[in-house]
Amino acid sequence: MRHDTTGRRQFLLATGAATATTVAGCLGSVGLEEPDHYSTPAAAAYEAVVDSQWLEDNLEAVKLLDIRDEEDFLTGHIEGAHRLPDTELMRDHYAETDEGYEASPEVIADIAAEAGIERGDDVVVYGEGSNLWETYAIYTLRAIGHEGTVALLDGGYTVWEAADAPIETDEVAAVDGHYEPELNMDVIATRAHVADRVHEDGADAQLVDNRTPEEYWGLDESDRVSRHGHITGAINVNFPQNLVDGGARLRSPEDLEQLWLEDAGLDPDQETITYCTTAVRGSVGWFILGLLGWDDLRNYEGSWHDWGTLSSADGYHYTSGEGSGTIIDTFAE
Structure with missing residues (x-):
């Protein structure tokens, strides 16, 4: 596509x-x-x-x-x-x-x-x-x-x-302007939005974890959270796979289609939510999928710094352990 x-x-x-x-x-x-x-x-x-x-x-x-x-x-x-x-x-x-x-x-x-x-x-x-x-x-x-x-x-x-x-090379002075924001919830996934789509055995939306495989499995632990692993039902596509030359440029359209459409097997017509630790790496997946034609696409702002502090007993399901889930490593280095 x-x-x-x-x-x-x-x-x-x-x-x-x-x-x-x-x-x-x-x-x-x-x-x-x-x-x-x-x-x-x-x-x-x-x-x-x-x-x-x-x-x-x-x-x-x-x-x-x-x-x-x-x-x-x-x-x-x-x-x-x-x-x-x-x-x-x-x-x-x-x-x-x-x-x-x-x-x-x-x-x-x-x-x-x-x-x-x-x-x-x-x-x-x-x-x-x-x-x-x-x-x-x-x-x-x-x-x-x-x-x-x-x-x-x-x-x-x-x-x-x-x-x-x-x-x-000069300093640039701030402009005395005005910007009237209007929150666009069509691009934002909240905690509640994600939780409504995740259950103990999987997810009703396509979830993409843009962290490293070690973070995804829960092997790379952070003191910021009490749980380590990934949102149940998510696949892993480490964000640098979208880039070449150490992040200098985007991959070619052919490579991006292979990564996301062929190897990850994602459907552009299905709701998709990206995330990482703080939504920054998740924005890479969000941006690339938008280029590839996704309309129903959100980035989870809380990401793992939020989900990792919650409880499965309250419906915030997660999965951990080496070999769990699905790793897409088409262009992994």
Whole structure:
């Protein structure tokens, strides 16, 4: 199955010859020879993924969020970008309580407002490459109801800098803006939502654990929780399998289809919930499955830091032990 793209891909195809010439010139100046370092297979196939060539051609039409640390940002960032640090993303903007799920989406909305972003703006998120904090930022914007396109720059700042594209080194002042959030529960799985679908013998939704196999089996223990293992019925797809070159870029569409559709055997028409320890790694699975055509798709914000503190006696079932469950290791290293 291939997610069919629209306007952006048509633009790329229509300008293919000119783009190839431009890319060759930019890359040649820094000693890179392969054009896929600049224009990637995932960017050519998916609407929510862009490459450096497209971004350079459309720089003034989008808002940019850089999720790298402050030192790297000040050393150099894409012209016009604002910084969205991972520490801000992990602030207390939600909580699972005995009374249920409580959210404060204005925490993230204020960060977006300071970056000059409004709900309808098209946004491109980037980091050093294409990794978990980038997808978590995309998920978080969707969770607060962002209506414009939110895309990933495949290859990130590393490729942008290598192509000698426009960069800045100055500090960027916060914008005096306003962002009115509207919580989007279509992308969020709460504790109650997961528990309603999990029973002692399995699950009524497709559950995907994006942690390591050792965490999934309960062999890698954390002091943060009292239980170690995985949500009953979940399969394991360790998140780095979606990436190549140490997280620098997304795998090709063919590889992603093999991983999720063929080897994991997941059905795009069935409800699917991703999770990890804190929902950050789970956002990678959430993002990739969205590229592959899933509509009924959520990321469990509490993830194992929540589920691991609960009790099977109250209906929060889990499974543990080496060899338990199902490990998908198509591209495991």
